[in-house]
Amino acid sequence: MAPTMPSDLTEFVIVEGNGVKGLSEIGLKSLPREYIQPLEERMMNVVGGDSIPIIDMSNWDDQKVEDEICDAAEKWGFFQVINHGVPLHVLEKVKDATHRFYEMEAEEKVKYSKENSASKHVRYGSSFSPESEKALEWKDYLSLFYVSDHEAATMWPPPCRDEALEYMKRSEILIKRLLNVLLKRLNVSEIDEKNEALFMGSKRINLNYYPICPNHDLTVAIGRHSDVSTLTVLLQDEIGGLHVRAPNHHDWIHVSPISGALVINIGDALQVMSNGRYKSIEHRVSANGSKTRVSVPIFVNPRPSDVIGPLPQVLANGEQAMYKNVVYSDYVKYFFRKPHDGKMTVEYVKI
Ligand SMILES: COc1cc(/C=C/C(=O)SCCNC(=O)CCNC(=O)[C@H](O)C(C)(C)COP(=O)(O)OP(=O)(O)OC[C@H]2O[C@@H](n3cnc4c(N)ncnc43)[C@H](O)[C@@H]2OP(=O)(O)O)ccc1O
Ligand SMILES: O=C(O)CCC(=O)C(=O)O
Ligand SMILES: [Fe+2]
Numbered sequence: 001m002a003p004t005m006p007s008d009l010t011e012f013v014i015v016e017g018n019g020v021k022g023l024s025e026i027g028l029k030s031l032p033r034e035y036i037q038p039l040e041e042r043m044m045n046v047v048g049g050d051s052i053p054i055i056d057m058s059n060w061d062d063q064k065v066e067d068e069i070c071d072a073a074e075k076w077g078f079f080q081v082i083n084h085g086v087p088l089h090v091l092e093k094v095k096d097a098t099h100r101f102y103e104m105e106a107e108e109k110v111k112y113s114k115e116n117s118a119s120k121h122v123r124y125g126s127s128f129s130p131e132s133e134k135a136l137e138w139k140d141y142l143s144l145f146y147v148s149d150h151e152a153a154t155m156w157p158p159p160c161r162d163e164a165l166e167y168m169k170r171s172e173i174l175i176k177r178l179l180n181v182l183l184k185r186l187n188v189s190e191i192d193e194k195n196e197a198l199f200m201g202s203k204r205i206n207l208n209y210y211p212i213c214p215n216h217d218l219t220v221a222i223g224r225h226s227d228v229s230t231l232t233v234l235l236q237d238e239i240g241g242l243h244v245r246a247p248n249h250h251d252w253i254h255v256s257p258i259s260g261a262l263v264i265n266i267g268d269a270l271q272v273m274s275n276g277r278y279k280s281i282e283h284r285v286s287a288n289g290s291k292t293r294v295s296v297p298i299f300v301n302p303r304p305s306d307v308i309g310p311l312p313q314v315l316a317n318g319e320q321a322m323y324k325n326v327v328y329s330d331y332v333k334y335f336f337r338k339p340h341d342g343k344m345t346v347e348y349v350k351i
Helices: 009-015 019-026 063-075 088-103 106-112 149-155 161-170 172-184 196-200 268-273 328-337
Strands: 054-056 078-082 122-126 140-145 202-210 222-225 231-236 242-245 252-254 262-266 283-285 293-301
Touching: 009 019, 009 122, 019 106, 019 140, 019 202, 054 063, 063 078, 063 172, 088 161, 088 202, 088 231, 088 293, 106 122, 149 161, 161 172, 161 202, 161 293, 172 196, 172 231, 172 293, 196 268, 196 293, 268 328
Parallel strands: 054 078
Antiparallel strands: 078 262, 122 140, 140 202, 202 293, 222 283, 231 262, 231 293, 242 252, 242 283
């Protein structure tokens, strides 16, 4: 019998918690119209040949490596790191755990949806902002905001809880190293108890799931956006699909998966704090017609209550502030309230 489309798509995907994974598994031959993106948002202008920098972190405190990191953050806003010190078995385990979470029945996963979750720090959902999007995105996600080990142990879903926490904790040294190097160029002293919260006072880990998609060229898995983090550490599997805006602001460059590597990108908070010196670059994810993909970003952020703005150390040389001060949680709420729209969130705080 030919597969049939659920009569109420929102009910099936969101309310019942089947997600796009559920849609994919029905075996639909064509993409539901709700996912059809306008022409200009589909994947175009992807150039081959170019690549974001790949940085070997073995000698991370070598001046040459520090320069590579800061130069990449200024020019590309994105780079991959190898020999980064996060054990490879930890990375493998969190990818497996991601698959394990999504393999649960919809009735189990939906217990973590916005409407049902026992903690507002744990959220399972589909697309980005289904209430405000004109066209939906082909992605399911589980978002885990870290508050304490106790909350993670009691509230995060058991199939992925320990692995997600381990990945977050084992990435801590890498995150501090990267931030210290980036801050040094901004004349900010080493991260200590006084300034740590502003740069890495909160963390959110997302487990993204992108199932096989019919007519994948008509939609996107994630639309154009920049992250609102200080920086993001992204683990991707071997499938590929992440594209970043090229320095010419026009083309898109594919981030080819490298086994064991982590992708690092600068987020809006660091762009603002560096007064535009480090770039939070637009990126997007294509949908795949033949393979399921997972990715696991760790968003490293200020605390929600922190005020972000250009750092005094950056303005000390007399340069004009390009951004207003804003309470970080107001900035993030603004991001979550609207559909993905490229670099528009940062316009909210531009002077
Ligand atoms: C999901 O697809 C994505 C996600 C991304 C993410 C990119 C990032 O850079 S995430 C890093 C964001 N930074 C932080 O989370 C740290 C700071 N956190 C905060 O400031 C707060 O925790 C808060 C996120 C603002 C929530 O504050 P709270 O007081 O609890 O306010 P709420 O009323 O609960 O939520 C406000 C507003 O945001 C929506 N929202 C909350 N959490 C999420 C979430 N995990 N995913 C999606 N949306 C979320 C919530 O629905 C509220 O909106 P309403 O309209 O319902 O009022 C990149 C690309 C992707 O595709
Ligand atoms: O899946 C990816 O490669 C990127 C995901 C992403 O950009 C995000 O979750 O913010
Ligand atoms: Fe992103």
